[in-house]
Amino acid sequence: MKYASIPFNQNQNGWLRETPAVYPTLRGDCQADWAVIGAGFAGLAFARRLASLNPELKIVVIDATSAAESSSARNSGFAIGLPHNIGSSTAELQKAQDYRSLLQAGIVELEKIVTDRGIACEWEKAGKYHCQADARSESVLQEYRDNLDLMNEPYETLDREALSQRLGTHFYHKGIYTPGAVLLNPASLVTGLAATLPENVILYDNTPAMAIHYGKMNRVITPFGTLSAPRIMLATAALSPQLAPGISKQAAIATFASLTAPLSDEQLQRLPQMSSWGVTPVNAIAGATLRYTADRRILIRQHVTPALHGRVTAAQTYAATRLHKTTFNKIYPQLKDVGLTHSWSGTISVTRNGAPIWGELSRNVYAASGCNGAGVSKQTIAGSLLADYALGYDNPLVATMQSLGQANFLPPSPLLDAGVFGTLLKERWLGRREA
Incomplete structure (x- = not known):
C-alpha cells in the first residue's frame, strides 16, 4: 500500500505569538458521522457550519500536525474581498463578479466569528495595495483596474511618489489601493477558530491520514488508530493525492516568508509615518508580498518552489531567507541594518x-x-458552502461556487513534477523585473 504524504516544514511559523493549545492524538478506533481531514480554513469552516446546521452530528476533525502549524496559519495574513491576478494568470478576473461575492461572504463570516467569539487575531480593515515595480507590467494592472470599474468598486491609483509616502519605498512604479481587505495574524485566527468549534466537533492533532479505505463505512487509517465515518470531507490541499479518489487535479507549491525584528524608534525615523499596510505584487510568483504590521515589523513573502510531497528542507528555508534579505535591502535600502528574526x-x-x-x-x-492562493476568505467560504451543499441546505452562493467551474486534469509524476517546475520557471521569467 502507498501511504499519503505528510506535510513537513523544517522551520518554525513566525506568526505564533504564544504556545498554542495542544489537542490529543487519535488513539484506538473512533466512529463519527463525518470525518474531516485537515484543520485549515476550509476544514474548520466546513466542520463549524456542519455542526451548526445539525447539532446531532458527531464530527471529527484530524490534522497531520495542528491548526497552528497548518499552511493556513503560515500564510501572509490577507483576507481579500476582491479577485486579482495570481502570477500572470487572470483566471479570477475573468469571473470577477462571482469571486467577489464569495470572497466578501468569506470575510463577513470570519468577522462575525472573530467578533462573537472574541478571537484576538490583530484583525484590521486596512485595505491593500496591488503594485507593479516595472512600468512594462502596466497591462496586468490595467486589467485589474478595468474589472474594478466593472464591479463599481472603489479604488485609488497611486504613482511612485504617492506610494513612497504610504509604504516608505520608491521601489514601486504604480499601484492600486482597494479599501476592503483585512490584515490579520493567520496563526492567531486559525487557532482561535479551532478553539471555538461547536461542542459536537472533536479535534485531534498529530493525526495524519495515512490512507483511506472507501466503502459504505469509510475507514481513515492513522498511525495510532482508525477513524470510521460514512461521510468524509477532504481539506488536505494537494499534499495527499493518495487520499482522493479519481484523477489528480492539483499540485502543491511551497512559498516562504520572513519577518523582521520590530523597527526601533530611530529606524522608524527613516520612513514616513505609516499605519499598517499590505502589498500584493502583480506577479506573485516572482514578486514580493509585503506587510507592515501593527507591532512595527515588516513581512516579506517571496520565492516559490515545488512541494509535491509536502516536504520543505532547512536548506530551502535558508536559501529563501537569503533571497528575502536581498530583496528587502533592494526595497528598503535605508533599512539594511534591520534583521530577519523568523523565516x-x-x-x-x-x-x-x-x-x-x-x-x-x-x-x-x-x-x-x-x-490557488489568497485562501483566508476563499477557503473559509468554500468550506462553509460545502457543508450547505452536502446537507442540501438552500444557499444561493452554492450556485455561485459551482459557476467557478472545475479544475482541469493534471498528469501524474514525473510529468507533473516537470510541468510544475517548468511553469514556475516561466512565471519567474515573465515577472523577473518585479523582483
Whole structure:
C-alpha cells in the first residue's frame, strides 16, 4: 500500500505569538458521522457550519500536525474581498463578479466569528495595495483596474511618489489601493477558530491520514488508530493525492516568508509615518508580498518552489531567507541594518486552469481545495458552502461556487513534477523585473 504524504516544514511559523493549545492524538478506533481531514480554513469552516446546521452530528476533525502549524496559519495574513491576478494568470478576473461575492461572504463570516467569539487575531480593515515595480507590467494592472470599474468598486491609483509616502519605498512604479481587505495574524485566527468549534466537533492533532479505505463505512487509517465515518470531507490541499479518489487535479507549491525584528524608534525615523499596510505584487510568483504590521515589523513573502510531497528542507528555508534579505535591502535600502528574526514556509494548492476543486468527488466524499492562493476568505467560504451543499441546505452562493467551474486534469509524476517546475520557471521569467 502507498501511504499519503505528510506535510513537513523544517522551520518554525513566525506568526505564533504564544504556545498554542495542544489537542490529543487519535488513539484506538473512533466512529463519527463525518470525518474531516485537515484543520485549515476550509476544514474548520466546513466542520463549524456542519455542526451548526445539525447539532446531532458527531464530527471529527484530524490534522497531520495542528491548526497552528497548518499552511493556513503560515500564510501572509490577507483576507481579500476582491479577485486579482495570481502570477500572470487572470483566471479570477475573468469571473470577477462571482469571486467577489464569495470572497466578501468569506470575510463577513470570519468577522462575525472573530467578533462573537472574541478571537484576538490583530484583525484590521486596512485595505491593500496591488503594485507593479516595472512600468512594462502596466497591462496586468490595467486589467485589474478595468474589472474594478466593472464591479463599481472603489479604488485609488497611486504613482511612485504617492506610494513612497504610504509604504516608505520608491521601489514601486504604480499601484492600486482597494479599501476592503483585512490584515490579520493567520496563526492567531486559525487557532482561535479551532478553539471555538461547536461542542459536537472533536479535534485531534498529530493525526495524519495515512490512507483511506472507501466503502459504505469509510475507514481513515492513522498511525495510532482508525477513524470510521460514512461521510468524509477532504481539506488536505494537494499534499495527499493518495487520499482522493479519481484523477489528480492539483499540485502543491511551497512559498516562504520572513519577518523582521520590530523597527526601533530611530529606524522608524527613516520612513514616513505609516499605519499598517499590505502589498500584493502583480506577479506573485516572482514578486514580493509585503506587510507592515501593527507591532512595527515588516513581512516579506517571496520565492516559490515545488512541494509535491509536502516536504520543505532547512536548506530551502535558508536559501529563501537569503533571497528575502536581498530583496528587502533592494526595497528598503535605508533599512539594511534591520534583521530577519523568523523565516518559514507554507504550501498552496494550485490547479491548472485556476478553478477550484469543490463538491462531491464520489459518493459521500467531499472536498474543498485548489485555492490557488489568497485562501483566508476563499477557503473559509468554500468550506462553509460545502457543508450547505452536502446537507442540501438552500444557499444561493452554492450556485455561485459551482459557476467557478472545475479544475482541469493534471498528469501524474514525473510529468507533473516537470510541468510544475517548468511553469514556475516561466512565471519567474515573465515577472523577473518585479523582483
